[in-house]
Amino acid sequence: MKSIELIFISILVILIIGCNSNKHLGSSPKYNFYTAEVNFIAKESEGTITVNSIGYGKNKKSAIINAKQNCFSILLFKGIPGSEINIPLVDNEYKSKTANSNFYNSFFNGTAYETFIMRITESSYQKNKRVIKTGLELQININSLRKYLEQNNIIRKLGY
């Protein structure tokens, strides 16, 4: 009888741990997962860059949000070859995300990143069985974005 109780309790513990770990994964911000499908198009004026960003989603709205988040993730953490931001704005993605999780949560999950988008044009649209793939041409106010990151102590100002 005791062994049955023990088995029952251990199953319960495993289930609880399992549920918690799933919850943890589920609660991870979406911006942690991004693709490198962001390409430099042009520098139309001083302090701006225009890029093409691809996003995926179950519907068009989520695909558009994903494309925008993708664009900012690449700008911040990877840099875009061929553009003046070919070095990422943030020096160390892991350290920065760990130290400033609140900032990144509000930046990506809120609407803060939207304030740096000067123009949006849909460049492509594909609908598969389950996933919608959309391409956006985005003009980003880089100077303003850099200043915003500096003011929030995410990146350092030029100098020591």
Place this chain on the structure above:
Amino acid sequence: MRKMFFIGLLLSTSICSKAQNAATNSGGQVQTVQPKIMVIPYTKKDEDIRTILEKDVNKRIAITKIKEAFDSRGFTTVDFVSKLKAALDNNVFHSDNQTDIKSQIVQMSGADIFVQAEVIFKQSTSGNSVDIILTGNEASTGNSLANKYGLSGLFYTDDIGKLASKAVENIATDFLNVLQTKFTDIVNNGKSVIIDIRFAQGSKYNMSSDKVGTSGLPLSDQIEEWMGKNAFKNNYHIQGTTDLNMIFDDVKIPLRDQSTGTNYNPNKFALELFKFFRSLNLEVKKDIKGNTIYFTIK
């Protein structure tokens, strides 16, 4: 009662003498000392740096555009033109050698980093263009910090200034971004200083002397041991050691005092090394020029 009054007076004066001046007290806030950056024109062997900027408006435009890029990132540079004028007014130049004059200006300005801009004008039947070469170096060590080559593209115009401006625009941000990554590295791993240790004429010591201190080790090894313990993150490089000279061409020191959090500079590091020499009962003379520390053992 009178005794108490005197003790109180003594205590209060001693406290006051140790306290920071009320007018400059920042409440413990420490602002990191920023590097001094100067943008200078590139000069060839036969070109006169004194007149080059006065005569060549395109070089002035290129330099102004580079300074503008620094300004847009909230960084103030040392103005080369005013330094040059001040130097001319004060007759600081004693040599006709151009390289000497350039290094004299860099030295006089106290710049930590100098950015050199070379402007090349190209003419062709398919249009005119300007190429620009930007190089950023540490003044003391000569370490290269950032390098960029920019093109204006071909245009049917004789407005060289506009082309120079376009060439700078194309690379300025990228140049500053590379510079910033080097600054981050300096913040994390310390900045470079050069340490040159020599002996005065007639000194009874040399680098092989093992009668210095109590360890019985040659002096050069004792110095290196000290450097290993005191260089930031144990990061130093010896250029060479002879019996009469020892040069550390790259010793890293932190930007901030690791215990107090206050700004740290080559002078403070030199003082520590000075104390070390004193502990060995050596009489030394120290000189500091920018980021280079000279020690002469008497």
